[in-house]
Amino acid sequence: MRYEKPQTVAEAARLLTGEKGLSRILAGGTDVLVQLKAGLVEPDLVVDIKALPGVRSIVAEAGGFRIGAAVSNAQLGEDKAVRALWPGVVEAANLIGSTQVQGRATMVGNLCNASPAADAVPALVAAGAVARVAGPGAARDVPVEKIPTGPGKTKLKRGEFITSIFLPARPPRSADAYLRFIPRTEMDIAVASAAVSLTLDEDGRIAAARVALGAVAPTVLLVEAAAKAILGSRLEDPALEALAAACSAAASPIDDKRGTVEFRKDVVGVLAKRAARIAYTRAGGQS
Amino acid sequence: MSAITVSTTVNGDAVDFICQPDESLLDALRGRLGLTGAKEGCGTGDCGACSVTVNGRLVCSCLMLAAEAEGAEIGTVEGIAKGNALHPLQQSFLDHAGLQCGVCTPGILVAAKALLDRNPDPTDEEVRYWLAGNLCRCTGYDKIIRAVQSAAAQMRSA
Amino acid sequence: MALDSHGKREFKQIGTRVARPDGIDKVTGRALYGADMSAPGMLVGRILRSPHAHARILRIDTSEAEAIPGVKAVVTGADFSIPDDAALADISVNVMARTKALYDGHAVAAVAATSAQAAKAALKAIKVEYEVLPHVTDVDAAMAPDAPVVQKGRSLESVPAGMGANVTHHCEFGHGDLEAGFARADKIVERSFKTAATHQGYIEPHACLATMNGDGRADLWCCTQGQYMVRTVCAGVLGIEASQLRVTASEIGGGFGGKTTVFIEPVALMLAKKSGKPVKIVMTRDEVFKATGPTVSTSIDVKIGMTKAGRITAGAATLRYSGGAFPNTTVDMGAQAAFAAYDLDAVRTVGWNILTNRPKESAYRAPGAPQAIYAVESVVDELCLALNLDPLDVRILNAARKGTKSSYGPTFDDIGLLATLEAAKAHPHYNTPLKPGQSRGVSCGFWFNFGGNTCVSLNINTDGTVGVTEGNPDIGGSRASISLMAAEELGVPYDKVRTIIADTASLGYNDVTDGSRVTFAVGLATIKAARDAIKKMCGRVAKIWGIDEDAVEWRDGAAHPAGPNAGKFPPMTLEEIAAISFETGGPIAGHYEVNADGAGVSFGVHLCDLEVDKETGQTTILRYTVFQDAGKAVHPDYVEGQMQGGAVQGIGWALNEEYIYGADGRLLNAGFLDYRIPVASDLPKIDTQILEIPNPGHPYGVRGVGETGIVPPLAAVSNAVSRAIDVRMHELPMSPPRVLKAIKAARG
Known part of the structure; x- marks a missing residue:
């Protein structure tokens, strides 16, 4: 295994495309090092992207924020402005692992690890976040939900990597929230999760919504039927029940050591309801 | 390699x-x-x-x-200690029996110090969540939390 | 050795919360644990493990591994002979498989190399040809007559004919007429329970450093609960003499019973022998889960009859335990402990041990007892609910006490159960009303405690300080407690005493640190060794004063004339006697060797308040209080620590901890990510109340306190959850999917 720490995007792309064997990109490393330790991957090349320009900063852009690929979740959590605009995204990112893991883990890493249970991803999908993909060619912007294609798999081509994630501007009376279910209070992988992002009209009715679910399908699900279930509502009980039902119906989870199909289908609906209530309150809604 | x-x-x-x-x-x-x-x-x-x-x-x-x-x-x-002078957290772990076997103690001390460096007056809940990534199998955490809080109080009054 | 009879002893130092002698090393990172030792030129040892739950090993080809640069030794089962002793033979086969791999993670080969990279490459280069065999991991399935046979011909004579081949042991305990007892009951409840295997979960993985010279002399540094046990077992497995192997116990990063046997030590010694170099083996966490000590997994039936007034008329239990692929008799302890808290006219327990394709069971804190008592205490709780009785009143009414013929035979002497129950009843916790959605669970717990072989040497230094040499690894502050007892007995300040833990060449044999025996037995031996030294010091003084030895008495750290008839002499302090010891006959030391009995059983009662999220099945512990009889708390901080630590391990067992096997018999959660031990944010404060009902078998009244604390939480939590959701839970752990399923099933 070689370890390289390129100083430019072009150099990183060159290293990655030039490697004949297996390569891995290293930002926070909290997934990569676990895989190395377990012998799950034995890369010939590890490219540390933390020296690339801009990857360690959070920059305001077009009313939203551009989050560099090497921004740790701890650093993200300390950014009051991002937290104010996208509280659900930040709380999702901040739920990953321990305080120690927070000091290293990144949202981009969480996305590229492509676990269906990744905490940040449902929140990013609900937020309509966009990933900037660099590589041998020109940079391109790709909606976050298009990146993972299945457990451990992404759409990124050989030599490509993500340099930042863009969180867009928000209309007034907007907010998001993320909830996951874990057996303990910390340190677990989500058994099911739900992110809700919504915008209210002046009457406190939901004018726009996006609902994304984690750990209930091979990739994070963006569930339009769930969003529709609460559109126009003030989150009255029938709307919440319809939301939960839509989420449970959309879920196609598996039985595994962390939970059963039945449990995941039930709980993902519960989480969506609860997340919707939080987002609604954050957006200024009175329920 | x-x-x-x-x-x-x-x-x-x-x-x-x-x-x-x-x-x-x-x-x-x-x-x-x-x-x-x-x-x-x-x-x-x-x-x-x-x-x-x-x-x-x-x-x-x-x-x-x-x-x-x-x-x-x-x-x-x-x-963490300056020569033979223990940090208040180290002394507090000794005073409050915040360790039994002691193998998790180095990690917990480093983590607790990082917490108090940022937040000198945490709630019990904040201490517990901050230290959730530090497993201890001996103590049930009770005396660890007490030790951290006692050190925090002492450091605030110093 | 009986409790000191000279009235109620006024202790000067026992019961104080002194600083532990190993404390500074442990808060500064200086303390050396198993993996922290190095030797010049040492090699990295690694072990190759079976990926199959059950497979015949047809062939192992190590030639490619041996050819890798830096690889200095490769060993397989062929390098080890099988000892005659059955227990040693099982350990030998467990540390290195011979003809069959018996569980996922069973060691099949090992390498020693100059670097971690070379060792890793060597493991990959070893070719093992397996014939995969049918496997069984569930205890009930393994008991069936047509189950895959884990090991043939291992049934003990106690097993009646006609049982399945995996049934290796059978036991029965109890007394009285069950039928008559049940006939007297107003209400009978009969239920079946299952408990998952759990792991001790010590944070320090097993680690050792071995050297073996050409002349056969060997040294071993390792983290263990008993260096003498390691010596006996390794010498037996390797066929060397005990005197040739010196074992030094490192600081130990948790054991809880899981370090009372060996896993890697004989392998490291064999690699050291073959390579002629020091070899260090450190287990990965994955190896710890796959190949070291889980508890038994169990399936238990309990039947209890009760009168309307709450008196238990009869109790019966059948316990089916599996300790993995090797025979064991842990079920004896479960069958003996199940009803120990109750004074019963009619009680009977039957135990079975069954082989499964799981790792060999190791002891875990009160081994066998938590599962059995969980089942019994669950049924008692169900009866209390059905008969509308207070669960503590019922336990007080039926509590075993002095003179009770215990459910397992012996008649109890002074025991603390009733006092503990009454303390719980009077405690603010029990008298705080529950808020809506909250519930409260109660359970008793019990452990036998143990004494055992113990040897202590106590040296009076010429400057008046004291060195105590004992032979039990300190897993929770025992050096402080032992120093306290030496200081108390000698009448010198605690900080004048330093207690160290000897290697196997420096002190006589000591049993492992288990059975909550150390504070009791090593404490007892230390007090006796101090008395031996005192006798010698009084003898020296008698000579100086020219009076009879009997005319000198020891008081407050000094020799005094025993009375006015003995003559008028100013007292001589220990320091003064020590200073002139070279002129009065030479160095002064006390010794004591004993196979201690009289350990004194221990009871505890736990109260647990919690709430259950009825939409997700998640349980949150809100308040928890532990009541336990310590006999005499030598160092109250460490007694509380044992109570709290045991309680939280039990809470983990109740809620989330379990070995999860796939259909292929492979362990699915061999890591701290998915083997979920409690984290700090999962828990409230764990309150404690120490009761002190002196143990008649110890000079200061000490009882072991280490193990009882893990017993009550299983039922205390289960009873509270069952009350919270109005459904009786019968299986551990009560993970959220299981609880939610129970809630939904009850709703229909």
């Missing part, structure tokens, strides 16, 4: 070491530098026994390549 030379600062002292590209910072601290205070309890970031600070940020040294430490400032449990 060819070895990499790393120049870094550990507990305030400049240190150079060589390491393999796939070697963790924990292995380098323990195996190359003889700093065996940080422990490997899991190697996967789930137990916190290997906690150190890197440029002031609390991390698991098992989840970081040693090569990444180039130019960084590393803080380990060995650097």
Whole structure:
């Protein structure tokens, strides 16, 4: 295994495309090092992207924020402005692992690890976040939900990597929230999760919504039927029940050591309801 | 695999070491530098026994390549006391029986110090969540929380 | 050795919360644990493990591994002979498989190399040809007559004919007429329970450093609960003499019973022998889960009859335990402990041990008892609910007490159960009303405690300080407690005493640190060794004063004339006697060797308040209080620590901890990510109340306190959850999917 720490995007792309064997990109490393330790991957090349320009900063852009690929979740959590605009995204990112893991883990890493249970991803999908993909060619912007294609798999081509994630501007009376279910209070992988992002009209009715679910399908699900279930509502009980039902119906989870199909289908609906209530309150809604 | 030379600062002292590209910072601290205070309890970031600070940020040294430490400032449990003068947290862990077997203690002390450096007056709940990544199997955490809070109170009044 | 009879002893130092002698090393990172030792030129040892739950090993080809640069030794089962002793033979086969791999993770080969990279490459280069065999991991399935046979011909004579081949042991305990007892009951409840295997979960993985010279002399540094046990077992497995192997116990990063046997030590010694170099083996966490000590997994039936007034008329239980692929008799302890808290006219327990394709069971804190008592205490709780009785009143009414013929035979002497129950009843916790949605669970717990072989040496230094040498690894502050007892007995300040833990060449044999025996037995031996030294010091003084030895008595750290008839002499302090010891006959030391009995059983009662999220099945513990009889708390901090630590391990067992096997018999959660031990944010404060009902078998009244604390939480939590959701839970752990399923099933 070689370890390289390129100083430019072009150099990183060159290293990655030039490697004949297996390569891995290293930002926070909290997934990569676990895989190395377990012998799950034995890369010939590890490219540390933390020296690339801009990857360690959070920059305001077009009313939203551009989050560099090497921004740790701890650093993200300390950014009051991002937290104010996208509280659900930040709380999702901040739920990953321990305080120690927070000091290293990144949202981009969480996305590229492509676990269906990744905490940040449902929140990013609900937020309509966009990933900037660099590589041998020109940079391109790709909606976050298009990146993972299945457990451990992404759409990124050989030599490509993500340099930042863009969180867009928000209309007034907007907010998001993320909830996951874990057996303990910390340190677990989500058994099911739900992110809700919504915008209210002046009457406190939901004018726009996006609902994304984690750990209930091979990739994070963006569930339009769930969003529709609460559109126009003030989150009255029938709307919440319809939301939960839509989420449970959309879920196609598996039985595994962390939970059963039945449990995941039930709980993902519960989480969506609860997340919707939080987002609604954050957006200024009175329920 | 060819070895990499790393120049870094550990507990305030400049240190150079060589390491393999796939070697963790924990292995380098323990195996190359003889700093065996940080422990490997899991190697996967789930137990916190290997906690150190890197440029002031609390991390698991098992989840970081040693090569990444180039130019960084590393803080380990060995650097918490000043000579024979214990840090208030260390003294508090002794006074409140905050350890039994003691193998998680180095990681917990590093983590607790990182907390109090940021938040000198945490609630019990904040301490418990901050330390959730530091597993202790002996104490049930009760006396650990008391020890951290007692040290925090003492540091605030100092 | 009986409780000191000279009235109620006024202790000067026992019961104080002194600083532990190993404390500074442990808060500064200086303390050396198993993996922290190095030797010049040492090699990295690694073990190759079976990926199959059950497979015949047809062939192992190590030639490619041996050819890798840096690889200095490769060993397989062929390098080890099988000892005659059955227990040693099982350990030998467990540390290195011979003809069959018996569980996922069973060691099949090992390498020693100059670097971790070379060792890793060597493991990959070893070719093992397996014939995969049918496997069984569930205890009930393994008991069936047509189950895959884990090991043939291992049934003990106690097993009646006609049982399945995996049934290796059978036991029965009890007394009285069950039928008559049940006939007297107003209400009978009969239920079946299952408990998952759990792991001790010590944070320090097993680690050792071995050297073996050409002349056969060997040294071993390792983290263990008993260096003498390691010596006996390794010498037996390797066929060397005990005197040739010196074992030094490192600081130990948790054991809880899981370090009372060996896993890697004989392998490291064999690699050291073959390579002629020091070899260090450190287990990965994955190896710890796959190949070291889980508890038994169990399936238990309990039947209890009760009168309307709450008196238990009869109790019966059948316990089916599996300790993995090797025979064991842990079920004896479960069958004995199940009803120990109750004074019963009619009680009977039957135990079975069954082999499964799981790792060999190791002891875990009160081994066998938590599962059995969980089942019994669950049924008692169900009866209390059905008969509308207070669960503490019922336990007080039925509590075993002095003179009770215990459910397992012996008649109890002074025991603390009633006092503990009454303390719980009077405690603010029990008298705080529950808020809506909250519930409260109660359970008793019990452990036998143990004494055992113990040897202590106590040296009076010429400057008046004291060195105590004992032979039990300190897993929770025992050096402080032992120093306290030496200081108390000698009448010198605590900080004048230093207690160290000897290697196997420096002190006589000591049993492992288990059975909550150390504070009791090593404490007892230390007090006796101090008395031996005192006798010698009084003898020296008698000579100086020219009076009879009997005319000198020891008081407050000094020799005094025993009375006015003895003559008028100013007292001589220990320091003064020590200073002139070279002129009065030479160095002064006390010794004591004993196979201690009279350990004194221990009871505890736990109260647990919690709430259950009825939409997700998640349980939150809100308040928890532990009541336990310590006999005499030598160092109250460490007694509380044992109570709290045991309680939280039990809470983990109740809620989330379990070995999860796939259909292929492979362990699915061999890591702290998915083997979920409690984290700090999962828990409230764990309050404690120490009761002190002196143990008649110890001079200061000490009882072991280490194990009882893990017993009550299983039922205390289960009873509270069952009350919270109005459904009786019968299986551990009560993970959220299981609880939610129970809630939904009850709703229909």
